[in-house]
Amino acid sequence: MTDFLAETTDLLARTPHVLRALLAGLPPSWLDTPDTPEGWRPRDVVGHLISGEVDNYLSRARRILESGTSRAFDGFDRVAMFDRDAGRTLDELIEQFAELRAANLETLAGLGLSDADLDRRGLHPSLGEVSLRELLATWSVHDLDHVSQVYAGLAGSRDAAVGPWKVYLGILLRRTDPAAKAG
Amino acid sequence: MTDFLAETTDLLARTPHVLRALLAGLPPSWLDTPDTPEGWRPRDVVGHLISGEVDNYLSRARRILESGTSRAFDGFDRVAMFDRDAGRTLDELIEQFAELRAANLETLAGLGLSDADLDRRGLHPSLGEVSLRELLATWSVHDLDHVSQVYAGLAGSRDAAVGPWKVYLGILLRRTDPAAKAG
Numbered sequence: 001m002t003d004f005l006a007e008t009t010d011l012l013a014r015t016p017h018v019l020r021a022l023l024a025g026l027p028p029s030w031l032d033t034p035d036t037p038e039g040w041r042p043r044d045v046v047g048h049l050i051s052g053e054v055d056n057y058l059s060r061a062r063r064i065l066e067s068g069t070s071r072a073f074d075g076f077d078r079v080a081m082f083d084r085d086a087g088r089t090l091d092e093l094i095e096q097f098a099e100l101r102a103a104n105l106e107t108l109a110g111l112g113l114s115d116a117d118l119d120r121r122g123l124h125p126s127l128g129e130v131s132l133r134e135l136l137a138t139w140s141v142h143d144l145d146h147v148s149q150v151y152a153g154l155a156g157s158r159d160a161a162v163g164p165w166k167v168y169l170g171i172l173l174r175r176t177d178p179a180a181k182a183g
Numbered sequence: 184m185t186d187f188l189a190e191t192t193d194l195l196a197r198t199p200h201v202l203r204a205l206l207a208g209l210p211p212s213w214l215d216t217p218d219t220p221e222g223w224r225p226r227d228v229v230g231h232l233i234s235g236e237v238d239n240y241l242s243r244a245r246r247i248l249e250s251g252t253s254r255a256f257d258g259f260d261r262v263a264m265f266d267r268d269a270g271r272t273l274d275e276l277i278e279q280f281a282e283l284r285a286a287n288l289e290t291l292a293g294l295g296l297s298d299a300d301l302d303r304r305g306l307h308p309s310l311g312e313v314s315l316r317e318l319l320a321t322w323s324v325h326d327l328d329h330v331s332q333v334y335a336g337l338a339g340s341r342d343a344a345v346g347p348w349k350v351y352l353g354i355l356l357r358r359t360d361p362a363a364k365a366g
Contacts, residue, residue, distance in 0.1 A: 007210040011337070014205055021200040027190040127347040134346035141338045141345050145354040148334040154194070155327040162324050163317035164310040171328035179362040 002115050004133060009105055011140045016098035018147060019046060022154075024091050031090060033159075035152035036175050042150045046093040047081025049146060053100035057139040058107060064122035064132045065111070072123040185298050187316060192288055194323045199281035201330060202229060205337075207274050214273060216342075218335035219358050225333045229276040230264025232329060236283035240322040241290060247305035247315045248294070255306040 001009075023031070023042055034041050040048070060073045085093060111117075118133040155171045166172050173180035184192075206214070206225055217224050223231070243256045268276060294300075301316040338354045349355050356363035 007212050010210055011213060014209075017204040018201055021204045022197055026197075027193055029190050030194060124347070127350075130346055130348070134344065134348060137341045137344035137346075138348040138352070141341050141348075141352050141355065144334045144338040145352050148331050148338075148354055151327045151331040151334070155324045155331075158320050158324050161317065161320035163313055163320075164307070165313070165317060165321040165324075167310075169321070169324050169328050171331055172324065174361070178357070 001109065002113065002118065004115075004118060005108075005113055005136070008136050008140050009108065012101065012143065013105055015049070015143045015147065016094065016101050019094050019097065019150075022150065024094055030154050030157050033153050033156040035149040035156065040149055040153070042153050043085070043090045043093060044081055045146045045150050045153075046090065046097055047085040048078065049143065050085070050093060050097050050100060051077065051080045052139070052142060053097065053104055057135065057142075058104045060122065060135055061108070061111075061132060064120050064135065065117070067122070069121050069123040069129055072125045075125060184292065185296065185301065187298075187301060188291075188296055188319070191319050191323050192291065195284065195326065196288055198232070198326045198330065199277065199284050202277050202280065202333075205333065207277055213337050213340050216336050216339040218332040218339065223332055223336070225336050226268070226273045226276060227264055228329045228333050228336075229273065229280055230268040231261065232326065233268075233276060233280050233283060234260065234263045235322070235325065236280065236287055240318065240325075241287045243305065243318055244291070244294075244315060247303050247318065248300070250305070252304050252306040252312055255308045258308060 023046075031042050034044070055074070056076045063071065063073055113132070118131065118136070120132050121129050122132070122135070124130050152171055152175055155169070156175050159166070159172055159175070162169060162172065167183040170180065170182035173182060206229075214225050217227070238257070239259045246254065246256055296315070301314065301319070303315050304312050305315070305318070307313050335354055335358055338352070339358050342349070342355055342358070345352060345355070350366040353363065353365035356365060
């Protein structure tokens with residue numbers, strides 16, 4: 001396995017464990033606040049990550065390998081989780097995500113990608129030509145971006161509780177003013 | 184233990200496990216980038232969290248219980264880690280943080296705080312009067328704020344690698360423009 005692939009996979013494999021350590025069994029008072037007023041609660045984020053496993057990153061990797069730039073990636077429903085996951089518990093969603101991620105990483109490893117393969121190119125419907133390497137790097141940063149949203153939601157659930165300390169807590173200030181500076 | 188204390192402690196107890204799951208043994212190529220150009224690397228964040236265990240939150244809780252508002256909290260060195268932790272590995276820092284946090288939560292539980300105790304007030308040198316409840320809520324949100332910084336640093340290490348996808352990745356755009364909107 002190339003260094004790039006090993007290092008990217010290392011991060012991707014951690015996300016389910018991080019989500020379990022952070023969220024599984026956490027008291028409900030932490031879990032019902034979105035990252036921004038119009039944003040996502042922790043369960044919405046985990047649902048979105050499930051969507052990414054079901055029909056985004058690995059499907060697009062296959063598309064690159066099978067069709068190169070001759071056939072663009074399919075679109076991706078960013079909000080599929082709101083209907084699909086209604087009535088399921090957060091802990092169930094975390095375990096489903098963990099299973100999907102583990103299976104996808106096993107499939108990815110089985111592709112036996114070389115450095116040359118990572119330079120193969122596909123066609124993103126909006127961004128144009130992209131490489132398989134860029135797709136896989138994006139998969140990992142997409143995890144980081146969304147898990148970071150979970151932190152803002154958790155913090156938001158304690159917005160009033162911190163009292164005057166809020167002025168020092170950028171994670172709270174930025175929920176309503178992205179450019180806010182902590183004091 | 185009051186509900187507030189149990190729920191706050193639940194989150195505080197998770198942070199070392201989250202940091203271990205996310206960072207312990209992670210390949211170095213992920214770990215050398217700060218959250219913003221002038222910001223902190225993951226190891227700096229863990230060092231700052233160590234400082235919080237050594238001489239911030241629990242010390243201030245004791246000050247409230249012992250002196251109320253008659254004696255202000257001592258100051259806190261936000262950047263003590265840069266000199267103190269030079270030459271130590273990230274994995275060592277995580278384990279030190281885990282030990283300190285576990286010991287502090289055991290001490291906190293041993294204080295047997297009631298709801299009335301949580302309303303007791305102390306004196307912050309800049310913010311003025313604050314309650315013990317606000318202090319403990321801040322301890323937990325401070326964790327979330329800083330662990331969130333770790334995510335931005337990790338993402339930043341892949342800033343170039345994602346290629347054109349960067350326009351969709353708010354966690355990367357915000358490293359240099361806090362008000363940036365992902366496309």
